[in-house]
Amino acid sequence: MENMMKLERMIILVVDDDDVVRKIIIEHLMSFGFKHFLEANDGTEAFRFVVDQIQRLDLIISDWEMPRTDGLTFLRAVRAHKHRADTPFIMVTSQQSQERQKISSAKQHHVDSYIVKPFRGETLREKVFQVLFAAEERRKKSGNEAS
Amino acid sequence: MSEAAKNLKPDSQQTVKSKTAPVFNRRILIVDDEPAIAEGIRALLSPEVSNVVPFRRSSRSAPAPASAPTAMPNSKSPTDYELTVVHDPQAALDAVKESLAEGRPFAMGFFDVLMGADIDGIELVKQLQSLDSNLFAVFVTAYQDRSVDSINEYLGEDKSDRWDYINKPFTDGEIIQKARNITSLWNLQRMKEWHEEQLADAQRMLLQNERANTVAAVGRSVAHEFGNLLMQIVGHAELAVLKNEPQRMKEALETILKASDTASSVLGRFKKLAQGGVTGSEHKLVQILQPLEEALDLMGYQFKKCRIQVQKEKWEQILLEANRHSLVQVFMNVFINATHAMPQGGQLDLSVGKLDQDTIEISIRDHGPGIPTEILPRVTEALFTTKGSQGSGLGLAICKEIIEIEHGGEFVIENHPQGGALVRLRLPTRQEGNHGKHDEA
Numbered sequence: 001m002e003n004m005m006k007l008e009r010m011i012i013l014v015v016d017d018d019d020v021v022r023k024i025i026i027e028h029l030m031s032f033g034f035k036h037f038l039e040a041n042d043g044t045e046a047f048r049f050v051v052d053q054i055q056r057l058d059l060i061i062s063d064w065e066m067p068r069t070d071g072l073t074f075l076r077a078v079r080a081h082k083h084r085a086d087t088p089f090i091m092v093t094s095q096q097s098q099e100r101q102k103i104s105s106a107k108q109h110h111v112d113s114y115i116v117k118p119f120r121g122e123t124l125r126e127k128v129f130q131v132l133f134a135a136e137e138r139r140k141k142s143g144n145e146a147s
Numbered sequence: 148m149s150e151a152a153k154n155l156k157p158d159s160q161q162t163v164k165s166k167t168a169p170v171f172n173r174r175i176l177i178v179d180d181e182p183a184i185a186e187g188i189r190a191l192l193s194p195e196v197s198n199v200v201p202f203r204r205s206s207r208s209a210p211a212p213a214s215a216p217t218a219m220p221n222s223k224s225p226t227d228y229e230l231t232v233v234h235d236p237q238a239a240l241d242a243v244k245e246s247l248a249e250g251r252p253f254a255m256g257f258f259d260v261l262m263g264a265d266i267d268g269i270e271l272v273k274q275l276q277s278l279d280s281n282l283f284a285v286f287v288t289a290y291q292d293r294s295v296d297s298i299n300e301y302l303g304e305d306k307s308d309r310w311d312y313i314n315k316p317f318t319d320g321e322i323i324q325k326a327r328n329i330t331s332l333w334n335l336q337r338m339k340e341w342h343e344e345q346l347a348d349a350q351r352m353l354l355q356n357e358r359a360n361t362v363a364a365v366g367r368s369v370a371h372e373f374g375n376l377l378m379q380i381v382g383h384a385e386l387a388v389l390k391n392e393p394q395r396m397k398e399a400l401e402t403i404l405k406a407s408d409t410a411s412s413v414l415g416r417f418k419k420l421a422q423g424g425v426t427g428s429e430h431k432l433v434q435i436l437q438p439l440e441e442a443l444d445l446m447g448y449q450f451k452k453c454r455i456q457v458q459k460e461k462w463e464q465i466l467l468e469a470n471r472h473s474l475v476q477v478f479m480n481v482f483i484n485a486t487h488a489m490p491q492g493g494q495l496d497l498s499v500g501k502l503d504q505d506t507i508e509i510s511i512r513d514h515g516p517g518i519p520t521e522i523l524p525r526v527t528e529a530l531f532t533t534k535g536s537q538g539s540g541l542g543l544a545i546c547k548e549i550i551e552i553e554h555g556g557e558f559v560i561e562n563h564p565q566g567g568a569l570v571r572l573r574l575p576t577r578q579e580g581n582h583g584k585h586d587e588a
Contacts, residue, residue: 018375018378018379020375020378020379020382020402020406021378021379021382024378024379024382024383024386025382027382027386028382028385028386031389065371065452066452067453067492068454068491093374094370094371094373094374094378116374117374117375117377117378118374118377118378118380118381119381120381120385121385121386
């Protein structure tokens, strides 16, 4: 299924206030074949890319715990946006103990998938392609219904 | 708690405190070298005769019937005494020693004064009270040589409320009523001690819980920091293996080592905080900046996350006698509150210096919205919180207690004239009898 998607054209927004973690995620994504990335330190910065009409956006990977605007607030803003509400969104969390509660509140806001820090590249690959594939299916389905 | 009160409980040998209320104690010792008199007292107090109206030789009004119901803590009437009769001082000493060993002390004793032994009743009571300071003595005497004052002087001022006397010939009513009053008094005192102990336990537990809350709050932040550090370690290791370039690997290993060092130091600081809750409550010589730096280190990640800049205006190292763990706890609480006051980030001004020769003043000011004046007087009250279910309402109350009660200092929260909340802590540099003007603690 990875071959069916034009990975080199896709644009992924990576949001994390930890520069090192952000770079690691991007390096992994590069190793999967992606080439274009947008980076943001927190939800407020990230949302500027979301509202930019001419900006293509295929996937958002965002940390939960960030200063100013956290991941959940950002997710809700994306889901409420007229044109971007369907953007695939993967939430990254790190607090194992509160994870369940967090995941359930993220699910309420239609997060596509979540991943718990620390994670291996393979896990990230699985989640990213699962989410992209599902989004592709949704697009095809709505395209068929429309025609 | 007194020795005798401890001995009320069967498990008094262990350090674990019994949580059950003390049982009503009816043990009475009767010491007289004349068996007939000893037997007379015993007969007056023993249950078989307690239904007889004990009123023969006194003109005073009769006491209530011995079987009258009372508001005592168990079903037995308090006049069902457990009586032990002995005829010489040595037997009395043995009986008291044995009662203490069994954890069943005597509440009181009736003592003859002249017993034809090496020691008289007064000396015997002095020796017995040195074994069991709660033992109440009633001297039953025909002997008028010693004044009440000389007996008081002999037994000691601290025992002045623990003895009484009856002249021979005594009336039945005197013996019965003394036994009633004194056993009741003894038991009320033990009950009071027990209640005080319960209260102290509850306070200790409250303090312990609040410490645990701080540890848990820091724990969540530490868990998050660890998630990121592990992410750095795992990510770099994996990417280095993937790329398989010597230079890349070297860089990855360096980053991994750096992240591991940070992780160990975070863990070390966290362990110290967690242990502080269970160990060490004594005052030791501490450099004031040490607990402050420790709390700042623990909050470092949280401050970075919340974009809080720490500004040290005055930063003097001063030696003081204090409980370091408690102070870390106070600073953590104040810092956590400051973080909540500035969710969008901001500046935190710290100042440490000497107010006078014996007092350190520490000011912590945030640049948040300050505290509404109507709630300002209540913020250090226990259970007062503006954080709903998020807050226990104990944080600042415990801070105040640690600073004022544990250290004899002062803990004040006010609004800074230029905005934001200002916490001012004053700590005496010396403890124990050197509190100076803070002696009331």
